[in-house]
Structures are given as structure tokens and as C-alpha cells.
Amino acid sequence: DSHIQYERVGADVTMKCGSMDWDAAVTWTANGTDIDESHLNGSYLILKNVDLSQSGQYSCYEGSSWHLKYQTNLRVGTPPKEPVLMCRSNNYPKGFYCSWHLPTPTYIPNTFNISVVHGTKDMVCEKDAVPKNRCHIRYIQLFSTVKYKVTLTVTNALGKNFTTLTFDEFAIVKPDPPESVVAKPVPNNPRRLEVSWQNPSSWPEPESFPLKFFLRYRPLILDQWQHVELSDGTSHTITDAYAGKEYIIQVAAKDNDIGTWSDWSVAVHATPWTEEPKHLTTEAQITETTSASTSSFMAPPTTKICDKGAVVGS
Amino acid sequence: MAAPDSPSTALRRRDLCSRGIRLAGKMRADVVDLLDTYVEQQGLDASASVAAVEGVPLAAVERWDEQTGTQRLLENLAAYRAFRALLAQMLEEQREQLGEADAGLGRALAAVLLQVSAFAYHLEELLRLESRGVPSEEEDGPPPLPRLSLFEQKLRGLGVLRELAQWAVRSARDLRQLAKPSPATGTGPGLAESP
């Protein structure tokens, strides 16, 4: 019966041909291909400093009768490194989720085990079907000063590692970016742009847990953003736009009292209203340049934004 | 079920609630600043976990969203009365231990104590608005605080300020719940039924 044998990259592997004596005549194959005699020491197969490419099925046959005496599935890999764990509440106050990944692949199967402790209470982390490396926890208590301790243990045949995160309830609150961001020129106002957006759909109770917003905008021709913080409402009129210049606009959100800023929303573009040129023939159409095109997703700001103690970005 | 409000009561409540929310927000900002100063001045480790300290009202609550408006106000009032006594004790201990050294911390403590007292009074006003009896201080008064060692006093101070910072957030949430217009009448819900 063939079994799986795990070995570390760089290890020296010796395989015996089942119960055959050392001096018995045998033939070894790897994935069906004969292995050169140089790898044999008597009937033992010696693999030095194995690498990933040497994973495969190894079989040993008795010399004369070609009777299969031994078969194994060699899987070359590495023990897991310390996993990267991140916990976040984007649907406060319902709960929070934790997601994880390994910094480097191990090339062999790993099992993940997560424990969440709040003070002395163990909490259930319900695994999400998709993605597999994520689970979510429902808040039983709100407004607690007791820290949460999340420990993720990863195990495979070659080793084990773990990561622990300790955090306060408020510290991991980070909404998803605002949605449906729209920017429109304001007729007869060459320096205005009207921006509107919606609360992220993942935020469950905006009335009791209101969000505040951060708007940034700049003409494409400049690199310097202009910022404005809005403590309520989901719209804003930019009144100092350069006439006739196309603008890129993004919005971020944060709980009014706690946590950190969301990533920036999808960027939208808009150009303020411009005067209809007098000499132009009638066909000239001034089309509203309203577009909500998706520019390449702007990397979230990794610097501190306004709110004391708030760090955005993961 | 309490009879829905008259428009004037609802308007008055919403005004009191929004002022209360702003006061809670300011209080929280000041407490967070005070917490930074306190941790540094007392040589404490900001990340230290402090076990629940006897006499300090915990902001943590289960099934918060199911609380009635009266429960919210009464729990808030009891907490801020307790914080008033705790902060007064901290101020006394501060003067006793440090005298004139670090008067800055003393002033900051006194300022937060003032805000806590103001907020407690604000809550009493809200309760009076709902013709709810305001519990007398003895009923609510905090138990006498045990005499602690200096390090325990420092930890208790840390625990007090941390819980107060949490309470300030909870209070803002509670007041938002109270200020929510009732879906039926568009006026504020009676306190009994404002989940």
C-alpha cells in the first residue's frame, strides 16, 4: 500500500525496498522511470539534498520477479512560516472577521486552527465557505475594554507555527470604502463639482453607528490632493475646482467615534461645467462629461489621516 | 407601551440628545488625551491589560441593541455618578501623592471631572424630560473605594480612564438610539420602547 512521505527541501532521503535485504537485487522507479544505479546503496535508494522537483511516486521492484515490494509518494516541502493574520470589523457592531495567509508556500498540505479569546471567554470563529482562509466572529459584548486575543496555528507534516494578535474592540473597526461615488458638474458653475456617495453596504446600522467621510480631489494635471472631512451626510459640493480641468475624486469612511479610516473608494472623474463657446457652429455639442470611470485602484493611503491614532491601510 | 411623545417633547429630547452626543464626543477626546498623559506620567505600559477594577462601572454590555431607552439612561447615569466619585478620588490621591508636581495632570483630571459632572446632569435632564424619577445619589452612590497600594491606585486610574473612554462612545450610541425618530409617528419613541 502506497503512503505519503513528507521531506523537507534540502533533506537527504533514504528509502528501503520494503522488507528486501540490503544486498537484494532491485529496481527503483520515479513516476515510472527507472532510477540510475548511482542513486542506490545496495537495495536502498538515496536521494541527497532533495528539492521540490523530486516530489513524486517512487516504486521498488524485486530484481527478477518485478514484484512491487515498496511504493511511496514523496512530497518535498517546507515547514510553515509564521502565518500573517489580520482581523478587522467592517460591519461593526455585528462582529469582525479574521483572515490569514502564509508568507511563503509550503508545497504540502497545511491545516489552520484559530482560537479567539475575549478575556476568559472562548469565542466561535465561524469559517466562511469562501474564501477558505477566513472566519468571522459575532460580538457578544460591545464597548468592552477587555482585549481580544486571536491565535492562529498552522500545522503541516514538517512543522508547526503560530501567530497571536491582541487588540481592543475599537481598534479593528475599519469600514469598507463608500460605494456608488458619483461626481457631476453643476450647470452654470464653472468651479463646482457635486459629489455624492453611499454608505458601504456592509455597514449594518449607519443611523446608530454613523460614519464620517473624507473626500480627496485633485485635477489630473496636479499631484497634490486637496482634502475635506465631512462629519455627516453623503454628498459634498466642491466649490474651488479649476475651471475646465478634469478632476479625480475619492472618498473614505470612518466610524464617527472609533476605529480607522477605510481604504479609498474607487476613483471617479469629472470636469466642471464650462461656458458654451459662442463662435462654435450649432453642431458642436457640449456633452456633459460625467463619467464614473474606474481608474486603476489607488493604493490606500498608508499614512495617518487626520483622525488621531487612526492608521489606514493593511 | 408608553404613549408616543408630543412633538415638543420629541424636539426637546432630540436637542438634548444631540448636545449630549457632542458632549460625549468632546469628553472622549479629552479622556483619550488624558489617558496618554496619565500613562506616560505614571510610567505605565499603555498596552497593559488591566483586570476589572472594583467599583469601576464596565461599559461592556451584552445585547446592547435590545436595551430600552430608560435602561440606557439609568445605566449611563449610574456609571457617570460612579465616575464622578472615582475621578474625585483620583484627584485627591494625585494631590496627596504628587503635591504641586505635575499640576498639569491634576488640571486635566479636574477638567474631565467637570465634564463628567455636566454629562451626569444632562442625563438627569433627559430622565426628567421623560417624567422618569431620577434616582437619588444615595440609591446610586458608588460604594466607598478600598484603600489601595500606589501601584494599584495607578492601575485603577488606568482602568477608570479606559472605561470612561468606552462609556463616552457607548453614551453617544445610546443617545443616538434615543434620538432616533419613531418609525410610526415620526416623533421620538417613548423611552420604554427605543431599542
Added chain:
Amino acid sequence: PQNLKCLTHNLHKMVCTWDFSSRGRRRQTDFCYTTNDLTPQVCFKTKERRAEIPVPESSITVTIKTPGTAFATKEFTIHQKDISFVPVTPHILSLTPGFPTSTLNLKWSDNGSVFPYGLDALWQIQILRKEAMEEVTQVAYYSKLTHEDVILSWNWTSDIPLECTSHYVKIRCYINATQFVGPKDWSDWSPAEVIPGKDTEPGGSGVFPLDAVVAVGSDVTFCCVHEEDQRITNMTYGSKSYTMMQLSSRSHAIRVLNASASNSSGTNVVCRLENGMDGSVVFVGYAPDTPQNLSCETSNFLIIKCTWKPGRPSGLYGARRTKYSLFERISSKNVSCEVNEMNRDRVCGFPVLPDQKTYDFILGVSNPIGQAQSSLLVDITQRVHPKTPEKLTVTGNNSTSIQLRWFINGSFTGIRLLCQIEIVSGHSEKKLHNVSMPGGKSSSYTAQLNGLHPNTKYQFSVRCSAADHFWRWSDWSRGLEQTTSEAPPS
């Protein structure tokens, strides 16, 4: 009977013991002794194999008869040199812990009444610690026996807080009886007296010393007493982690060398355990410096105001701040001074006492780390520093003279005042006019200025001091402007 041995604990009586060559049932024996040929033999019966008899000046003859056995009688001659002298095992009367100062006070009786006068006694005091009773120190203590039972007392300061683990004390003694020619030896050790550590008390956990005050530069041991099942993760002093020493299964310690000054809220000593933490605060500061430039004066003969330079700040605040008191030896009156530790200048007021001119002050300074004092002998009539003259007004004015009046708060009845009037006019330089007058009690004073120019604007200001034994001028009064009247037509 054989192997007769004698031992004395007090140089008067000795206990002799023997055994029998053949084993057998315990028999009644006749025990007789005589110290020399002149005294009659003393006999008594005993079933014991020991007997207490006097210590001889030189020798003693003992006869042991056992009726009804072969070889029934045996005679022994015991010389003093054959007798061992071992003082009786001492007993500790009391062992008192001084937890705040980590000191032990030991009291025991020297049992001197049983010995002749004037013998030298040497005591060994052994301090042991921890569950394994490891020896910490062994100290020699000398005393002289006075033929009376004297209670001896000895103090020891531990280098670790007494709470940290149990401390045991044992003593033994050796008496140098030079006239006694027999072999002399140490007594047995006394039973050990114990001061149990907190690590033996259920619920005794904590960090010790608790809220101590120590001098800058001290080496201090802090310990963390925890429950048996609690695992200790680390101990920190301030923000620094220290290597731990295990004192017992429930006690770990760290040793901080050359402690530096702590900030106003003290330095935290934190013991982190698997499921919690404990801590203490230590205040590291300086003993007060000797006050410098102590000076006392009076501005009103009501209060004597003493000032001084405090020297190096102690670094201790609030309840542990440096406290000042002013003691006056002649009147034996003591005043404690309210001092704000944040400002540099120190002031203390002492009431002027009726009919007392000379004051012998001792300024006492103390804080939990140490104390100091300065003294000053002063005659306050020679230390008058009047307050600033007030209400300077003109009470008379003509073309060449002006009369001024001013008020000084304070009672100067016992002395004469010297006042100086500064006269400034437009076209001449500043002039000073001195005038002296008997002191009054919170009263006004006047002066007449002559030789002035007519129709001229003058600026006046006045200050005063003691006329006899000048000490210090008061501050100048507020200025007063006055124009002399025009000269009458000639």
C-alpha cells in the same frame, strides 16, 4: 560503672554521666562524692545514670556503689581540667520584624545570673533564609556578663524585603571563663526563630517592598510573591526587564543596582504573571541638603520671615516631599512650614514673641530618606526690613519747602527709623535727604524738605530702614510729583 563524664553549663553545677560495663536491668545505685578530705562525703541513691554535683575548685572524688553485683563499687577522681564547660543553650526572647525598613530586632537573655561577674561572652547570630534555610550571614556579638540576667538586643537590616521569603535566626554562645581550666565549647544553637515571608501566606501575593522610598544610587531587591500555580513571565523595573532569582516556589526577585532618580509618580516595579500582573512603586530621591543662606528678618515686628536656599531638589513630592520646620530654642516654640516644592525659594514665618528680641532658630529639614538642619542666632531688631512706604502725600507746600507724609505698615515702636527721600527735579540731579524718627505702630511719618526752588516741579520717593543696626532698605515708595508755589513778589 565506667566512662564517667562531667559537663557544666554554669561553672557551679555539673552533670556527670556514666554507664555500666554489663548490660542489664536499671539498678538502684548509691552515688557519693567529696570535694576534698575536709568536707564530709555526700551520698544519695539514684536509678539514673547521671547526677548533678558541684563543680570542684580543683578535684572531686566520686564513688558509685551498686549493691548486689560483683565489682559493686567504683571510685573516680575528677579534676577540673576533665570537666567540659558548655554554656546552656540560649533562648531568643523576641524576634521583631520592621517590614518598612527590612530590619530584624533580636532580643535574648544573656543568662548572666548563673555566672560569676565580669565574664566575656561571645555570641554568634546566624541569619538564614528561604525554604532551604540557606545561611545569609553569621555575625559575632560581644557582651560582658554582669552576674545578672541582661536582655541583649541586636538589629539587622536585610538586603531583601522581609516579605520576600522566610527569615530564620539562631544564636549560640561561648563564654571565655579564663579561670576554668577544663575544655570550653560553644553552646548548642538556639531553636530557630522565624519571620515568615509572604510566600508562606495564602493570598500573600504582591510585589515588595511596597511603595518604598530609597536614596539615589541604592541597590534594591524587589520580589514578586505569587500563588503556587501561577507562572511568572517577567519582572520589570521602570521600562527595563531584569533577570529573576528564585527565592522559593512562590517568590522571585530582581536586584536593581545604583537606582536612578524616579519621576514624580515613582518608578513602577511590575511583575507579569500568566494571567495578570502585580506591582509596586518605588520613589528614588535624595536626602535633603543642608539649607544654605538661612536668613531671617522682620518687616513689621509681627512675623519673622526666614528664607533659605534648599540645595539639590529631593525629587520627592506630595506625601514624601521634604518638610521644613522652624524650632526656636529659647521659647521652645516649633512651627511647621508650608512650602511649595515646585518653586525654588523657601519661606517660613515665625511669630514675633512678646519681649523676645533674640531668636535661636533651628531650621529642620527632613524627608523619608534623610534629614538636615541649619541654625541661626539673630536679634530681630537688627534684622528690620520695613515694608514699602505707602500713601506718600504732601501735607504742606510753599515756594521753598514741602512737607511729606507716608505710612508704613508694621509695629516699630521699639526702634528708630531712618528714611531716605529721593528728590528729583527737572534741572538738577537726584538728591537724597535722610531723616530719622522714632518708630510707631502702623503709623504715618512726616518730613519737611526746605531749600527748594519756587515754582519747580519735583518728583519725591521714600524708603526706610532701621536707624540703628541697618539691615536692609525697604523698597522705594511709589513716586509723588509736586510743584512748589511761586515765590511771593519781593
